[in-house]
Amino acid sequence: MNKKPIIIDTDPGIDDAVALAIALHDKTLDVRLITTVHGNVSLEKVTRNALKLLHFFNKDVPVAAGSDRPLLRDVIDASEVHGESGMDGYEFAAPGNILLKDEHAVNAMYKEIMESKEKITLVPIGPLTNIALLIRLYPEVVKEIKEIVLMGGSTSRGNASPAAEFNILADPEAAKIVFQSSVPIVMLGLNIGDKAKIYNEDSKKIKDLNQTGRMIHDLFQHYRGGTMETGLTMYDSTAIGYLSKPDMYQVAEAYVDVEVTGQLTMGATIVDLEHQFEQQSNAKVAVDLDDQAFKHWLINSLARCN
């Protein structure tokens, strides 16, 4: 079977680490490039975290660092959720920089997309700054991208504010550019991530799988995206899950736009599931997830790691 070529744009991030572990060991996916973006912690830290993970997994995937800040606004972070390093809880070996490309993520993405024989799927699991810059700097790339499968937004409430999910709130203008780009989009929002939960007994199973499982179990002790009792939310893995096993999801076509002026609602994704704006749909929005199938998929996927 032909592997699906993808580029993952990420801000590792403990839930990003789980998503990357799965994607890098999924035989149906061809991870061509990993690009990093400001988000959970600084660009420098998320880039080192991506390199640490690739060294840990012994995977030779090129990494390119992207934007260290949003298009317009001040940087925010989520170190209270992931720890100061962005991946607190496990002492990774120093990775070196051999996989780090000496070019900006946007240029690396552009070249990979334009030189690829097959159309590439972009998988942003952090703020959308790099993707927005790619679209603005190289408009010709829009028709060459197969799809953008992104973790971000919500059909309901936010997590970084009552109205906004973190990846969107971190750069609302970038998100607006992406949703208005006409690139086919699949949106995996908090409404899905909040069903994608790992509990204490699951984490113990993961720990017993292999050394990746032991590393992830250690990270989970420091992850504050939920608790072991209420469930740890595997937000970013929901984007990988959609690529790997889409039948776990129910999706609906909808017009999605991003609030960029509201004081209280800044960064909210307005998902018009009832077509009240009478706008053409611009995204497939995941509206439900088979949570038991997802959990089994996640654990079975981690079992394939080293």
Ligand code: RIB
């Ligand atoms: O709101 C969840 C998202 O914000 C995830 O991508 C998590 O890693 C953080 O970046």
Ligand code: CA
């Ligand atoms: Ca993330």
